[in-house]
Amino acid sequence: MAIAKGYAATDATKPLVPFTFERREPNADDVVIDIKFAGICHSDIHTVRNEWGNAAFPIVPGHEIAGIVSAVGANVTKFKVGDRVGVGCFVDSCVGCASRDVDNEQYMPGLVQTYNSVEADGKTPTQGGYSDHIVVKEGYVLSIPDNLPLDASAPLLCAGITLYSPLHHWNAGPGKKVAIVGMGGLGHMGVKIGAAMGADITVLSQTLSKKDDGLKLGAKEYYATSDAETFTKLAGTFDLIICTAGVAIDWNAYLGLLKVNGSMVIVGAPEHAIPVHAFSLIPGRKSLSGSMIGSIKETQEMLDFCGKHNIVSEIETINIQDVNEAYERVLKSDVRYRFVIDIASLAA
Secondary structure, three states: OEEEEEEEEOOOOOOOEEEEEEEOOOOOOEEEEEEEEEEOOHHHHHHHOOOOOOOOOOEOOOOOEEEEEEEEOOOOOOOOOOOEEEEOOEEEOOOOOOOOOOOOHHHOOOOEEOOOOEOOOOOOEOOOOOEOEEEEEHHHOEEOOOOOOHHHHHHHHOHHHHHHHHHHHOOOOOOOEEEEEOOOOOHHHHHHHHHHOOOEEEEEEOOOOOHHHHHHHOOOEEEEOOOOHHHHHOOOOEEEEEEOOOOOOOHHHHHOOEEEEEEEEEOOOOOOOOOOOHHHOOOOOOEEEEOOOOOHHHHHHHHHHHHHHOOOOOEEEEEHHHHHHHHHHHHOOOOOOEEEEEHHHHHO
């Protein structure tokens, strides 16, 4: 067992603190990664504060991981020492299930999450990227294009794929009018990726405070949802709406902005249930759907797409000692647009 250093939550009501733990010994099909940067996802906050009711403490969060390969097992063929790699939201999955589907593995049974989960042995807890290294099966390691900076690439491993997957699945592209609800860590990636796909992107945000950023990143229009006139003006406008909001909003009002046969896709996860009226869907044959990250195959496709189009996250880099303050700032939407932890600061 190798000793790892990181930051962990030991209780839902306490701040993250320095934490030393054991990583499993690498197997022949494993890759050992020196973590250089780890993004902060809102899911990290939900999990360590047990807002989803499934926290198993202690938890080292972090599933937006970028680093350098430091060792490979004897059977590894895709990676070598020195490669630039990433790890996203899961590090293993069931390979023997009758329902196994590598194109949709994130929805299949047996998914092993990067943290707050249990390894394939059924007993060893997984711990995430707020740490100095990680051991991951070769098939769950991603290649980061050489032209993309590691720090700003880290959020692609969750925020990037979370938006790329529905944009790709619902065929965003030329001639499609797409609205992104929310201009935060997820939403700004939707603007960048959707625009690169050729779609006509509109941002729907609570206020116009980030309008200049939205237009600069690729949106053609930007509207404040706090203005009731927005919902009148844009009624029946969009082919696709992707909702990144992690708080309760009136989904019925947004469904009214769809064209006939339009789809609204939920990627943000509010804590409480939101009611939807049948007549928000029936007239217009509209759809309300959900989407969760992406498969390993699709995540690599996303990284390659971002490499081709020079797309990375807009980030603010912090030392790990500032992680608790960063959490509070995330909750206040006080970041443009993703915090990334410089793991070198662990040595400070």
